[in-house]
Amino acid sequence: MSFLEAVLMGIIQGLTEFLPVSSSGHLALFKILFDVETDTGMLFDVLLHLGTLLAIFAVFYKDIFHMIGEGVAIIGDFFRNAVIFFGNVFQKKDDPYYRLIDNSYRKFVMLVIVSTIPTGIIGYAASDVIESASQFLIVPGCFLVLTSILLFISDRIDSGSKTPKNVSYSNAFFIGICQGFATLPGLSRSGTTIAACLLSKFNRKFAVKYSFIMSIPAVLGAVVLKLTDLKEVSVTASDAGCYAAGVLCAAVVGYICIRAMLVVVKQRKFTIFAVYCFIIGVVSIGGYFYTA
Numbered sequence: 001m002s003f004l005e006a007v008l009m010g011i012i013q014g015l016t017e018f019l020p021v022s023s024s025g026h027l028a029l030f031k032i033l034f035d036v037e038t039d040t041g042m043l044f045d046v047l048l049h050l051g052t053l054l055a056i057f058a059v060f061y062k063d064i065f066h067m068i069g070e071g072v073a074i075i076g077d078f079f080r081n082a083v084i085f086f087g088n089v090f091q092k093k094d095d096p097y098y099r100l101i102d103n104s105y106r107k108f109v110m111l112v113i114v115s116t117i118p119t120g121i122i123g124y125a126a127s128d129v130i131e132s133a134s135q136f137l138i139v140p141g142c143f144l145v146l147t148s149i150l151l152f153i154s155d156r157i158d159s160g161s162k163t164p165k166n167v168s169y170s171n172a173f174f175i176g177i178c179q180g181f182a183t184l185p186g187l188s189r190s191g192t193t194i195a196a197c198l199l200s201k202f203n204r205k206f207a208v209k210y211s212f213i214m215s216i217p218a219v220l221g222a223v224v225l226k227l228t229d230l231k232e233v234s235v236t237a238s239d240a241g242c243y244a245a246g247v248l249c250a251a252v253v254g255y256i257c258i259r260a261m262l263v264v265v266k267q268r269k270f271t272i273f274a275v276y277c278f279i280i281g282v283v284s285i286g287g288y289f290y291t292a
Contacts, residue, residue, distance in 0.1 A: 003242050006044075010246035013048040014055070014253025018212070018261050020151055020191030020273050021280075025140035029284060046226045047243050049219045051250030056212050058251075059258045063105075063213065067112075070105040107164040111210070114169050115176030116217040122180025123218065124225070130183050137291070141284030143186025144277045150188075150195045151274035160201030171200040175210075179218060186281065189215065191273070194265060208265050212258060 009030060016026045057064060077098040087093045101107050123130075162171075178196040182189040190211055197207035264270065 003245060006242035006246040007249050009044070010048060010051065010249030011253050013052060013246070013250040014255075015257055016188075017049070017052040017250070018055070018190055018254055018257035019264075020147065020188045020194065020261075020270065021277050022140070022144060022147055022186050022188040022191070025144050025147075025186030025188075029137070029140055029280075043226055044243060044246065046219075046222050047247055048250045050223055051247035052254040053216060053219045054247075054251040055254030055258055056216060058255050060209060060213055063108075063209065064216075066105045067109050067213075070103065071109045074100050074106055074109065104164040107167070108210075108213075111164060111167055111169065111172040112214050112217065114172040115179065115214045116221075118173060118176040119180040119218050120221055122177070123183050123222065126180075126183070127225075130185070136288070137284050138288035139184070140186030141281045141288060143184055144281030144284065146281075147186065147188045147191050148274045148276075148278035148281060151191050151270040151277065154191070154195040154198055155268045155270040155274075157195075157198045159204055160198065160207075162200065162202045163206050167200070167202065171202075174200065175214070179214065186284075188277070190261070191270075204265050205262065208262055 012026050012030060016022060077100050081097045081100070084093075084095045084097055088095060101110060175193055175196045178192050179189060181187065182192040193211040193214065194207050197210055198204070202210065264273075
């Protein structure tokens with residue numbers, strides 16, 4: 001893989017991870033159409049996702065720091081409740097327990113955890129299928145068409161008003177399932193999860209925020225899993241430089257696109273992306289049969 005290919009893939013990742021047009025689908029199409037060779041397989045794709053993860057932290061850092069703090073507080077209150085429980089049982093006390101979920105940020109933390117569970121199970125179980133599917137032009141093509149349909153529907157869903165305190169854990173689990181299936185090439189993760197949030201009657205601004213923040217554990221999990229394969233992968237100094245350039249491009253472009261998505265969802269501007277995904281999907285499907 002050349003330096004230019006790495007930069008182009010970083011730009012593609014940054015644009016398509018947050019714009020609802022499928023980063024995995026576009027990266028798969030780029031590799032197939034331009035015959036990009038890389039010995040590290042999905043490793044570079046994961047690193048590119050790490051770059052867009054930096055963009056999420058840059059945009060939502062206030063919410064993320066609040067969530068980290070409240071997440072630690074939940075753990076602390078859990079252990080304090082455990083101490084109270086044993087005191088009540090063995091010392092015949094009647095001390096009250098601390099409420100674990102007593103504000104919106106704590107509820108936000110728990111919702112993200114619930115969403116991450118089905119995403120992790122689906123992503124881990126289907127990892128080999130996902131990697132294989134990326135090698136065939138017809139697969140991202142079909143899922144890009146499906147993404148187009150989801151985006152078209154999203155613009156026509158009535159606006160909801162749910163914020164963390166109104167969102168149910170069943171809503172979060174459903175959205176996590178959708179995120180798990182969105183690892184398939186061509187099925188936009190942001191488009192799929194935002195559509196799922198809107199179907200669950202989320203406030204439109206919160207739907208975007210939830211979609212992007214809930215991706216953090218999934219991406220970090222994928223990075224950790226790939227670390228176990230590093231001993232089997234040989235990365236040269238030249239490759240490392242290319243990867244760094246790709247990650248930087250993904251982070252910078254991703255930051256810009258998150259800001260754009262906050263406006264797109266609020267103003268119901270998904271239709272243009274729906275048309276784009278449909279055209280690219282149909283062309284990809286046609287290209288598969290033409291070259292078969």
